Amino acid sequence: MSRVDARSDKSHVHSVFESIAPKYDMMNDIISFRRHKAWRKFTMRKMDVKPGQTALDLCCGTCDWTIDLARASKGARTIGLDFSRNMLDIGQEKVDKLGLGHVIELVQGNAMELPFPDNSFDYVTIGFGLRNVPDINQVLREMKRVVKPGGKVVCLEVSKPSWQPFKWMFNFYFERLLPLMGKLLVKRYEQYRWLPESLVNFPDLQALAEMFRGAGLRNVRAYPLTGGVAALHIGTKGNDGI
Known part of the structure; x- marks a missing residue:
């Protein structure tokens, strides 16, 4: 499967996340050196x-960010949405263990x-998922549609370092070492090869900021994290709803 084909094949992406769900949290800690928590x-x-x-x-995956949002809102309505049933099942276990089932609703959806x-929510977030969707602009339009006037659309995502030699080191790690780590640690080489492939055509920091503006969002702010990785x-969203 070519990189272009893989990116556009929704069933392939779905199968990737269904299969890696049981070890998703552990691998996130390992491959990001736990930096995803700081981010x-x-x-x-x-x-x-x-x-x-x-x-x-x-x-929302296994719902770590969903839980943070619910806690910060002190019990206000919080919904996590994901297309992977296996991810949501693991997330539901976390939610139930923390006694947040009355606050957090998990939905399988697109x-x-x-x-x-x-105009339903004060915040609409997406964490490490935007690079896996078939149409980034469509997702941003949908996020803007359901956020309230004055509300915020937030994306936390892997990006592309722009300065050398860090750029070369990151690319070598992400493209060569990461799939091998997936094979050695969780017997999932093909699935972890997908992760660097999903970044190939993903916009960089400034390009994604322009896409936010193109979706009609205002006061767009972009922050590079850990050297831009x-x-x-x-x-x-404008207070006028536009």
């Missing part, structure tokens, strides 16, 4: 969620066709 903490500080504010977390009315983007 999420930084993101939550920038979001500054207030008690009572609602949130929709797209591509980020490109959100099953929610316009990840990035945070935040955009605001």
Whole structure:
């Protein structure tokens, strides 16, 4: 399967995440050297969620960010959406263990066709999932549609370092070593080869910021993280709803 074909094949992406779900959290810790936790903490500080504010977390996976959002909102409506049933099942176990089942609702669904009315949430987030969707612009439009006027659309995602030699080192690690780690640690070479492939055509920091603006979001802010290996983007829906 070519990189272009793999990116456009929704069934392939779905099978990747269904198969890696049991070891997803462990591998995230290993391959990011636990930096994904620091990135999420930084993101939550920038979001500054207030008690009572609602949130929709797209591509929520095993629900770590969904849980952070629910805690920050002090019990306000929080929904996690993902297309992988296996991911959601693991996330539900976490939610139930923490006693947050009355606050967090998990929904199996498509980020490109959100099953929610316009202007429903104070925040709509997507963490490490935007590079896996077939149409980034469509997902951003949907995120803007369901966020309230004045609300924020937030993306935390792997990105592309721009300065050498760090760029070369990152590419070597992400493209060569990461799939081998997947093979050795969880017997999933092909699945972890997909992760670097998904970044090939993904926009860099500034290009994704322009896509946020192109979707009609305002006051777009972009933050490179850990030398640019990840990035945070935040955009605001106009108070006029446009």
